[in-house]
Amino acid sequence: MSFARLNPRANPGVMALKGAVRTYQYTLRPFIGAHCRHWPSCSEYALEALDTHGAIKGTALTAWRILRCNPWNRGGYDPVPPART
Amino acid sequence: MDQKRLLAAIAISVGIMLVFDVWNRTHAPTPAPQTTASAPATPSAPPAPTTAATPGDTVASTATPRAEAQRVQIENPRVSGSVSARGLMLDTLILTTYRETVQPGSLPVQLLAPRGRPEGYFAQWGWTAADGRTRVPDSDTDFTVTGGPLAPGRDVTFTWENGQGLTFRAVMSLDENYMVTVRQSVQNAGTEQVSVLPWARIRRERTPHVAGYYVLHEGYVGVLNGRLTEITYANGKKEGEGRAGLASQVESPDGWAGFTDKYWLTALMPADNGTRLTHALRHVTDSGTDRWQADMAPPAAQQIAPGATGELATRLFAGAKEVALLDSYQSRLNIRDFDKAVDFGWFYFITKPFFYAIDWLFHATGNFGISILVFTFALKLAFFPLANRAYHSMAKMKALGPKMQELKERYKDDPTNLQKEMMGLYKAEKVNPASGCLPILLQIPVFFSLYKVLFVTIEMRHAPFFGWIRDLSAPDPTNLFTAFGLIPWDAPAFLHMPAWALIMGVTMFIQQKLNPQPPDPIQAKIFAWMPVIFTFMLASFPAGLIIYWAWNNLLSVAQQWWIMRGDRAKKSAAA
Numbered sequence: 001m002s003f004a005r006l007n008p009r010a011n012p013g014v015m016a017l018k019g020a021v022r023t024y025q026y027t028l029r030p031f032i033g034a035h036c037r038h039w040p041s042c043s044e045y046a047l048e049a050l051d052t053h054g055a056i057k058g059t060a061l062t063a064w065r066i067l068r069c070n071p072w073n074r075g076g077y078d079p080v081p082p083a084r085t
Numbered sequence: 086m087d088q089k090r091l092l093a094a095i096a097i098s099v100g101i102m103l104v105f106d107v108w109n110r111t112h113a114p115t116p117a118p119q120t121t122a123s124a125p126a127t128p129s130a131p132p133a134p135t136t137a138a139t140p141g142d143t144v145a146s147t148a149t150p151r152a153e154a155q156r157v158q159i160e161n162p163r164v165s166g167s168v169s170a171r172g173l174m175l176d177t178l179i180l181t182t183y184r185e186t187v188q189p190g191s192l193p194v195q196l197l198a199p200r201g202r203p204e205g206y207f208a209q210w211g212w213t214a215a216d217g218r219t220r221v222p223d224s225d226t227d228f229t230v231t232g233g234p235l236a237p238g239r240d241v242t243f244t245w246e247n248g249q250g251l252t253f254r255a256v257m258s259l260d261e262n263y264m265v266t267v268r269q270s271v272q273n274a275g276t277e278q279v280s281v282l283p284w285a286r287i288r289r290e291r292t293p294h295v296a297g298y299y300v301l302h303e304g305y306v307g308v309l310n311g312r313l314t315e316i317t318y319a320n321g322k323k324e325g326e327g328r329a330g331l332a333s334q335v336e337s338p339d340g341w342a343g344f345t346d347k348y349w350l351t352a353l354m355p356a357d358n359g360t361r362l363t364h365a366l367r368h369v370t371d372s373g374t375d376r377w378q379a380d381m382a383p384p385a386a387q388q389i390a391p392g393a394t395g396e397l398a399t400r401l402f403a404g405a406k407e408v409a410l411l412d413s414y415q416s417r418l419n420i421r422d423f424d425k426a427v428d429f430g431w432f433y434f435i436t437k438p439f440f441y442a443i444d445w446l447f448h449a450t451g452n453f454g455i456s457i458l459v460f461t462f463a464l465k466l467a468f469f470p471l472a473n474r475a476y477h478s479m480a481k482m483k484a485l486g487p488k489m490q491e492l493k494e495r496y497k498d499d500p501t502n503l504q505k506e507m508m509g510l511y512k513a514e515k516v517n518p519a520s521g522c523l524p525i526l527l528q529i530p531v532f533f534s535l536y537k538v539l540f541v542t543i544e545m546r547h548a549p550f551f552g553w554i555r556d557l558s559a560p561d562p563t564n565l566f567t568a569f570g571l572i573p574w575d576a577p578a579f580l581h582m583p584a585w586a587l588i589m590g591v592t593m594f595i596q597q598k599l600n601p602q603p604p605d606p607i608q609a610k611i612f613a614w615m616p617v618i619f620t621f622m623l624a625s626f627p628a629g630l631i632i633y634w635a636w637n638n639l640l641s642v643a644q645q646w647w648i649m650r651g652d653r654a655k656k657s658a659a660a
Contacts, residue, residue, distance in 0.1 A: 028529075030612035035525050039507070042522045069521040071471070 013055035021046045037075030042066050048080045154227065157241050158234035163262050163404065166197065168235065172224035173243055173255055175265065176200065176207035178403055180349075187547050187556045196349055196403055203374075205290030208351065208401050210255055210267050215386030216280040220247040228255070235259050250275025263404025264414065266356055270396045273389045280388050283397040286380035287343055287351050292318045296347055300540055301428055305366045305379060307342025307352065308422040309335040314342065315428075316366060322375065325368040333366040336384050339421045341402070342366075343379050348543045350406050350426050353381045356398035358419055405543055408440055428541045435534040440542055447544060454550035454557055457539065457633050464535065465640045471524045473648055485510065532637070536630065545629050554585070557629030561585045581624050585631045590620030592638035599645050 025043050036042050045065050050058035061080065069075070154171030159178070166178035178197035185191045198204045212221040222228065228243035235241045240258040247253065252272040259265050269283045295303040295318065305316040316324065316333055324332040335342075342364040343352030355362050360383075367378040387395035402414070406427050415423040429436040439460075446456035488510060496503035539545060545558045553563055561583030593616040623631050 025608060026611055030608055030615050032525060032529070035521060037521045066522050066526065068523075070523040071521055073521065075521070 038078045174209045213282045265401040282386040284382035289377040292375040306345040309337035309340045453548035561628040586624040589635040
């Protein structure tokens, strides 16, 4: 956890998760189309959240974002909360 | 810039993986032609890890030539074949209601074949002497046959006496479909206690030709201790290394295990639940050929006192994986999760009901292709309200296009402000940019499930559609590169571009034109190439799946067109 806090970008868990998101962006996403109601889009949000918050909190933030990304939510500008220092 | 290159590299490697998958499939070695005259191999049973688990077959190779073994014929409405009284092997089984191909006069499917043939595949029942001195029958023992032929309600008994007061007996019975029950017993009329281990096994004398799709399991399969176990041939080989070929060994009070092909299954199971048995998968390489064995035996040898009898009752399923039949065995014979023999996958709770729905439609319409079309239509209808919302906002977004372009020009060098302005524009115009990620995410498993069902169930096998499609489970035979048969040219496998794949590509292209473009330029480029990539990727897939994709795309386009027309009508009414 402290390692992730120090440099989330170098964490292998973060790398793997980001790889999965990237793979999605370049395979499934062009196929099913981008339907996100937010900016940044859910997948970009995921990449940024993983970078700033690490694997665990980044995943949790992303899951919460996807749950909010439905027709009953207003959508719009929704940035990743900054890391606490 | 560096990051962009990385992304491009990822995209390319994914592409290569997909291409490799297709290449692998089309170039996988086809099974060698059956030659009955081939020299009889000397297949040794894969060695057991303990002395007590598997039979020794060493006698078979040293045997002097003898008279042909006695055979007991097998007959019921679904199968024909025979059991060899020498070694007690069920080694010929023909599924009389299934044909190899759709060609008229095609031979029925042969599932089991005698050992010594390249395609050898058989079931055998026997005993191992756990005390090391009891004489037990082996693969070269001629049993005495009482009764026959083996048919529903007509059991056959195989008997052999070892000359030391032990009578080995196996009573075999067959039902109306694909289930054989064998009651093995050892009667001790001697004066000493003996220790023997009864067993049943399925031998496969080579690795079969597998279709090699990611979404379809072929290999060892079973439900043991309530857990689905699937081991591919490649993994089985790896697992067995350094363990004398023992790839898997599980003790379970119920369940079943054996070999599955795309459509066929052989599996062993206890006849009564609560009989604890150890199921194992073994691999051995013998004269350059992979040999496989799925076997089953009690965890410990039976101690049979003088005057006593040791018994073991087991079943063998050998036949087609018809879902209704597997279900009926599961409930009638209490076989745990027997329907999992069909690879319904992670989304079992969706795929199984989907299968029932499509199967019902199949019986109602009489054509499997039509039932696919009707079911897909019904599914689309169910998601219509969601899609409706999404497409409405998409149409509005299109109307905002010029304004968006203007913003993009103005804030070319200031992306942060551009996003802010864009969100401001959305607010001002009161548009919901899209339906959101959650609804899309929920739909993926549903449509994947339908795809999976069409892939795995035997009901689509040899099912005709209209025109040139005579088998929905086989690739569309037409080919653009022979000008659909006008050029008499044997095109290589990678130049197979059937008519239905082209139709699919066109429908996908049209559907994409109506979707919003991904914001990233590289993603947009991949997006543009997607129909081409998919057309080539799916070209060799079963025709039924391509028809499903095409129809699904067509329905999406129709739905969108219908919604957009409604929007336009509203607008002109307001004006």
